Amino acid sequence: MDEPVDVVKVDQLSKVYSGHGKELTVLKEINFSVKAGESVSIIGPSGSGKTTLLGLCAGLDAPSSGSVSLFNQDISKLNEDQRAVLRNDKVGFIFQNFQLIPTLTAIENISIPMELKGLKNIKSTAMSLLDRVGLSDRAKHYPNQLSGGEQQRISLARAFSNNPKLLFADEPTGNLDGDTGAKVEDLLFDLNRENGTTLIIVTHDLELATKTQRRIRLKNGEIVEDSRV
Amino acid sequence: MNISFLIKTALLDARTQWGKLVLFIASIILGISALVAINSFNDNIVADIDNQSASLLGADLVVTGNKAIPVDLATMLDSLPGERATEHELLSMAYIPKNDGSQFVRLKAIEGAFPFYGEFLTTPASANETFRKTNGLLVDDGFLKQFKLTAGDSIKLGTQILPIAGSLDNNPGGAGIGSGFAPTIYLSLETLKSTDLMQAGSMIDYAYFHQVNEALDVDEWKSQRRRTFSNESMRIRTINDQRENLEEAFNALNTFLNLVALVSLLLGCIGVASSVFIYIKNKVNSIAVYRCLGMKANQAFFIYFLQIMIIGMLGSMVGAALGSFIQVVLPKVFSDLLPFAIETTIAWPSIFQGLTLGFVITSLFAMIPLLGIRKISPLRTIRSNVEEGAPTRDPLIYMVYGLIVISLFLYLFSITGSLLDSAIFIIGLLVAFFVLYLFSKLLIWAIRKYFPRNWSFVFRQGLSNLYRPNNQTQILLVTLGLGTAILSTLFIVQGLILENVASFDEGEQPNTILFGIETNQIEDLKQKTREFDMPVVEEVPIVTMRIAGWQGRTKSEWLADTTRTARRWAINREIRVTYRDTIDDSEKLIAGNFVGSVNPGDSIFISLDEGYAENLDVEIGDEIEFNVQGMLVKTYVSSLREIDFTSMRTRFFIVFPLGVLEQAPQFQVLVTKSPSEDVLNAYRSDVVKTFPNVSVVDLSSILKTLNDILSKISYAVQFMAGFSILTGIIVLLSSLLLSKFQRVKESVLLRTLGASRAQILKIYATEYAIIGILSAATGIILSLVASWLLVTFQLDLEFRIQYLPLILVFFFIVSLTVLTGLWMTKDVVQKSPLETLRKDV
Structure with a gap:
């Protein structure tokens, strides 16, 4: 059997914010890689650099030094539009605050990545995803007509709509109560398994972290633990 | 990715958002309607000048002079084929026996079938014939109404008491204004001769009208003989001359109206830029999500560009329709200033021109905030405090600024015809912009440097809002200041024009002139004057x-x-x-x-x-x-x-x-000098009865007529300025809306932490009062400089500061800023913090 390839490879990654004559180092020479199909949680206290690391890995931000490769492509060598194409093609996102487009209905929100990709028969795929997250009766509802849990399920459906190879989740249950959060978690891992997606979750929630195969703990911008279950 | 997806997304994204673009649409509608209304009105005037020149002149060719035509010239005229008519015109007194009144009138004695083009509208219709064949008079209807006279009553002219044949309901060949001072009476030449008013020394103007057959080129005929006639102080006019004169006369009005339209359009454009800016600010998160999901920067830009263009086009069309409607009203506003009734038709070229120019300029202004979309980072989806690049460093933004300046310059050049004037206007605008920008920078610096740390929390909070990150101080100062500057320049210049003309004040000056007195009448007349206790x-x-x-x-x-x-x-x-x-x-x-x-x-x-x-x-x-x-x-x-x-x-x-x-x-x-109107009326009637050849001119009635004309002009100017004021208010609203988004979050937090409603209101009142006061003051200072330049170098009038309109503008802008600012925050203070927080502001 072939060795799984590196989906994410982070090499000597640093991020420094400067302003008002001062420099603030958020990430210091981070190194790690994530294999295809792996599920990884990035944990650590507030301000440890978790979200910054996620942003850099997903190509939403540019590093101060070092590099991030997604699917063997150094994304720091891509321009913003090329990174956008890469995201659309291979990456999915789930956010703590759902980030649904308020002016689009549930089904329209789910359809965006497919539309961007120029796929056909979008509606049926979107409907089946909607069905998969148990919200087929909410297709025409706007985000503000949905509860937090429902919005995050729509967000999950959207994240999987382009069949991503890699899924980034930023505190996916952070804005949800315990029960709702648990249901969303289950759904997230189920979908992940079904699709064979590589999953990177940033979370405070240690219980959620235990559900991933691997935990990377950050403290003051450095990796202090990288353990596999 | 196909274009149809982008179009679809543009439409889907906007469908619940149309309401948020109300200010944008209002700005476009106002700007374009002003432009289309004024352009159409001007087009119709020009078209009507063509149509009406013939009836205003009444003939193909007219020879005028203040003496009877010499025999040799008369022979030359007689050689012209076609019909002819003459008119003797003189000013005289009319005495009205029915109510012992008197009036200074313009007598026009007609011989022949004048006018050959157009017609006298008379009541009864037969009066048009009666006055030519009998000794009846055709009298201006305003005059008849004033003295409560009807056909059949009589008027004494010179030595004759003559019957009124009917009223003249239109005023061929003259503007409505001024007729109140010396209303016209038409009569036959025979009748005029019978009054003994035509004597040696009488000031008579002669006009000889000719209708020639079409084969003769009257302009050619004129150019060959003009010198001969002018050597004898006789002037030849043709329909083409009439047309040129009218066009020249309307040129000034035209330019003025066009500048007013441009000011409205510019204010509208500021409204467009700031309302699109607000809209895009609202959309930043959605755009970040689109970007995160793989949309390219240019595709995201295209979605919103398309939305704005579609709405802009719709707004432009509504504006054009509204403008075409307003131009139906304009002739009524200007009716007393025009020599003929304007026929309003839909002026398609003007609509097209207004639509094109309006659309181009508003699109360019909308591009300024739209281009910023390209810089919105997808990182915003996980970090809400990401700064979106620096849009001002974008070379495309500079290109848009350049295009705005070029298109404004071209438009100005097309209406003023002067490169220098156009350049001065543009440079003035840029200087004003720069001064306001610099001033806002200075203000922010000064507040930070000399921050009053021991003042009350509420006041400090209001003050610090002016320099905090993402503050709106600069944009508000620039837009409000520019709006104030344009409005108060309009007021100052208008006021000075009116004041300069109205300086013919009555004061202690004499108010009555008697002329046409024969030498042997002077002693008796002086005696009579003294009897009335008049010097x-x-x-x-x-x-x-x-x-x-x-x-x-x-x-x-x-x-x-x-x-x-x-x-x-x-x-x-x-x-x-x-x-x-x-x-x-x-x-x-x-x-x-x-x-x-x-x-x-x-x-x-x-x-x-x-x-x-x-x-x-x-x-x-x-x-x-x-x-x-x-x-x-x-x-x-x-x-x-x-x-x-x-x-x-x-x-x-x-x-x-x-x-x-x-x-x-x-x-x-x-x-x-008569002490009162009653004394003057009695004196005038007495003089007219005893000395029928003497004319008594009441100068105060001339002043009254002049005031009347001025107030009509001023009304027309104010009507047009109304466009600018309305657009100015829209700009103010959109500028303040801009700052609302910055303020809501902080207010909610303050409310959560226990700030009272009154405290929040005081914080905003402080902030908006400072912005209002400073922008109004800067705008007014700029307008003083601009109007001084205009008045001194362009209009050649004496410049004086008029404090009252400036004080009014100042308080208007400040109160409008504070009230609108407070109104904007009503959501925050009226609702519970929880409700607002749940909305994820």
Whole structure:
């Protein structure tokens, strides 16, 4: 059997914010890689650099030094539009605050990545995803007509709509109560398994972290633990 | 990715958002409607000038002069084929026996079938014929209404009491204004002769009308004979001349209206830019999500560009429709200033032009915030405090600024026709922009530097809002300041124009002039004046004469000389001269010696008005020979005077000394002052009954007419300025809306932490009051500079600061800013913090 390839490879990654004559180092020479199909949680206290690391890995931000490769492509060598194409093609996102487009209905929100990709028969795929997250009766509802849990399920459906190879989740249950959060978690891992997606979750929630195969703990911008279950 | 997806997304994204673009649409609608309304109105005027020139002139060719046409010229005219008619026009008094009233009137005696084009609208319709065939009068309907007269009543003109044949309901050939001062009465020439008003020395204007067949080119005919006629002080006018005169007269109105439209459009554009900016700010998160999901920067830009363009196009069309509707109202606003009724039709070229220009300019202004979309980072999805690049460093933004300046310049050039004027306007605008920007920078710096740390929390909070990150101080100061500057410049200039014209004030000046007095009537008339307890302020003899030659050459020799510098009008005019031994109060001797009297047989020394001497190109010591009703009189220029033309006195280009003209045929003018309108009416009726040939002119009625005209102009100006004011308010609203988004979050937090409603309101009141005060003050200072430049260099008027309108503008802007600012925060203070927080502001 072939060795799984590196989906994410982070090499000597640093991020420094400067302003008002001062420099603030958020990430210091981070190194790690994530294999295809792996599920990884990035944990650590507030301000440890978790979200910054996620942003850099997903190509939403540019590093101060070092590099991030997604699917063997150094994304720091891509321009913003090329990174956008890469995201659309291979990456999915789930956010703590759902980030649904308020002016689009549930089904329209789910359809965006497919539309961007120029796929056909979008509606049926979107409907089946909607069905998969148990919200087929909410297709025409706007985000503000949905509860937090429902919005995050729509967000999950959207994240999987382009069949991503890699899924980034930023505190996916952070804005949800315990029960709702648990249901969303289950759904997230189920979908992940079904699709064979590589999953990177940033979370405070240690219980959620235990559900991933691997935990990377950050403290003051450095990796202090990288353990596999 | 296909384009249809982007279009679909644009439409889907916007469908619940149309309401948020109300200010954007309102700005476009107002800007474009002003432009289309004014352009259409101008188009219709030009079209109507073409249509109506014939009926305004009433004939193909008209020869006018203030003397009867000489025989040789009459022969020339007689050779023209076609119909002819004549008109004798003179000013006189009319006495109304029915109610013992009197009125100064313009008599027009017609012989022939004038007008050949257009028609007299009369009540009854038959009056148009009656007045030509009988001794009946066709009288201006306003005059009839004023004196409650109807057909069948009578009016005394000169020695005759004549019946009224009917009323004249239209006013062919003249604007509505001014008719209140000397209303027109049409009558037949025979009837006029019977009144004995046509006497030697009467000031009669003659007009000879011709309708020729189409085969004859009257303009060609005119150009061959113009000189011959003008040598005899007769003027030829054709329909083409009439058209050109009208077009020239409307040019000024045209330019003014176009500038007003441009100001409205510019304010509208500021509204467009700031409302699109608000809209995009609202959309930043959605855009970040699109970007995160793989949309390219240019695709995201295209989605919103498409939305704005579609709405912009719809708004432009509504604006064009509204503008076309408003131009139906415009002729009513300007009706008293126009010589004919404007026919309003839909002016498609103007609509097209307005739509194109409006659309181009508003799109360019909308591009400024739209281009920023390309810089929105997908990182915003996980970090809400990401700064979106620096859009001002985007080279495309500079290109858009450049295009705005170029298109404005081209438009200005197309309406003013002057590169310099267009450049000055644009530079002025840029300077104003820069000054306001600099001032806002200075303000932010000063507040930070000298922050009053021991003032109350509420005040400090309001003050610190001015410099915190993402503050709106600069954009508010610039937009509000620019709006204030444009509005108050309009007010200042308008006020100064009106004030300069209205400086013909009544004051202690005489208010009644009697003219057409025969020498043997003067003593009796003075006696009568004193009986009414009215002073004889001036008693002036007038002798009419013409120039026969000067500097040793005859008038004909001078006229034939192509190298002469003397002006034709100065040579040819019939001169009304007086004689006296002193200089008048309203005159100033500026050169030579004023000679008060001469002995019989001595050289005659006369005094000339400085301007007249210049036009005749004569100097002190030069010889001038006059033809005084057949007798040649040789004189020498001994002095030059400067005359104050604004004083209500008689004034003469030429003054003779005593001892020369006493025996020449002459008439007298008497100037007096009546204490009240009642006394004047009684005096006027008495004079008209005893001396029917004497005209009594009430100067206060001229002033009243002048005021009337001015208030009509001012009304028209204010109507147009209303467009700018309305757009200005929209700009203000959108500027303040901009800051709302910055403030809501902080207010909610403050409310959560326990700030009272009153505290929040005070914080905002402080912030908006400072912005309002500073932008209004800066705007007003800028407008003072701009209007000083305009008034001094463009309009050539005296500049004076008018405090009242400026104070009003200041308080208007400040209160509007504070009230709108507080109104914007009503959501925050009225709702519970929880409710607002749940909305994820």
